[in-house]
Amino acid sequence: MYTLPGDHMPVSSSTPSLDDKRGTNSAAKVGQSTKRTGPSYVYYRLYTKLGPFKSNHPLSYNDRFIGRIPSKSFAPPHTVASIKWSLCKLEGLSEPDKALLFLSLSNPAPKEDTARLSLYAPSGPGLSEQDPIILVVELEKRTKEVLQAEKLPEHSDDTDVHYGKSLYYRVYSSEGGDKKAKTSFDESDISLGRLNTLLIAPPHTAGSLKACITKVEGLVMPGHALYKEMELFQDVNSDAAMGDTDVIPFQGDTYLGSDQGNPVALVNATTDTAADQKVKPMSGKVFSEHPLDTAATNCALSDGPDSNFTKLARLSYTYSE
Structure with a gap:
């Protein structure tokens, strides 16, 4: 068989083969796909x-x-x-x-x-x-x-990403009976409240949900003598209160308080009337x-942005502890 000159000569390392070129191009494409463009x-x-x-x-x-x-x-x-x-x-x-x-x-x-x-x-x-x-x-x-x-x-109007989910609750007074919720939305059921899950600080536990509701409803805060008397139940049919460390996941469509017909319940609620608590x-x-x-606060309480919030101000605040 006739042998072409150079058939048995080693391929120069300086001359990439077709496979090498393909590999180089693939690597370049991979590098391009992972490179972040614009400011971070x-x-x-x-x-x-x-x-x-x-x-x-x-x-x-x-x-x-x-x-x-x-x-x-x-x-x-x-x-x-x-x-x-x-x-x-x-x-x-x-x-x-x-x-x-x-x-x-x-x-x-x-x-x-x-x-x-x-x-x-x-x-x-x-x-x-x-x-x-x-x-x-x-x-x-x-x-x-x-x-x-x-x-x-x-901001883009994408409520699924930016504005969280609704959580329904009722507050029962330490003096007896259910209280009118400050976040009520149904005139026929004014004790039913609704808040946005973005208002709840992590980690998402019964304790953080309880603290969130007390702030929204103007109740006594953590550290007050009567705060520990308030108990959170997973719904109005529960026999025992939740522990503060109980984890509450909000992933998926069904979670604690997701159904307004089955809201969580805060019992023994005491209104904050002390000036030093505010x-x-x-x-x-x-x-x-x-x-x-x-309106920015209302945005977090509701399920979407408030179109009335169009201007910002320059503020100088000093808050007391």
Whole structure:
């Protein structure tokens, strides 16, 4: 058989074969598919143990409970401890060492301080508005003046992603009978309340749900002598109260309190009448023609954005403990 010259010569390593070229092209495509384009941001929600509060760096004017900060603002190493410190400083919050960071609202426990998070990956916790990380702090206490943006983009109307789910409840007074709910929505059943699950601070337990309802309804807060007397039942037909550490998952279509015909029940409720139990602004000025609206809070209580919330204000608040 006739042999062509070079048939038995080794292929030069400097000349890639067809397979090598295919491999190179495939690797390049894989690299392109995982490369993040445009600026990177960290998305987050802020909570105390009683519920959420607004960010100083809101994503949009009609959803100021989601914050967004450029990833480049976070100094390395990107450990949980470092990210907590940066978020607290950028938000003007104190005691970052006491803060807790959850990768999502459904996580049963906070992430360890030594764990590392990737802030420049294509996807992951905190890298999109659909998947924000959660920072839980001891106090919502800001003492420095905050200059808020005058113009922010409007949030997309996607209630499944941004506005949580409805949870129905009834409150029974320590003096007897069911109370009119401050979040009532049905004139024929005014003791039936409804709140958004985004109002419940992680970890999602019976204790955090109880604290959320007490705040929304203006009842005595944790630390009050009568707070421990209040008990949470999973529905009005339950024989025994839930324990504060009982986990309550809100995934799926059916969860505790999802059916308005079978709401959770808070029993032995006591209204907060002591002045020292309430958080009041000590001093404050509104440097705007229009005062800061409460529509952002209403947005969290309802199932969607409030179209009336169109203006922001510049505020200087000092809160008492």
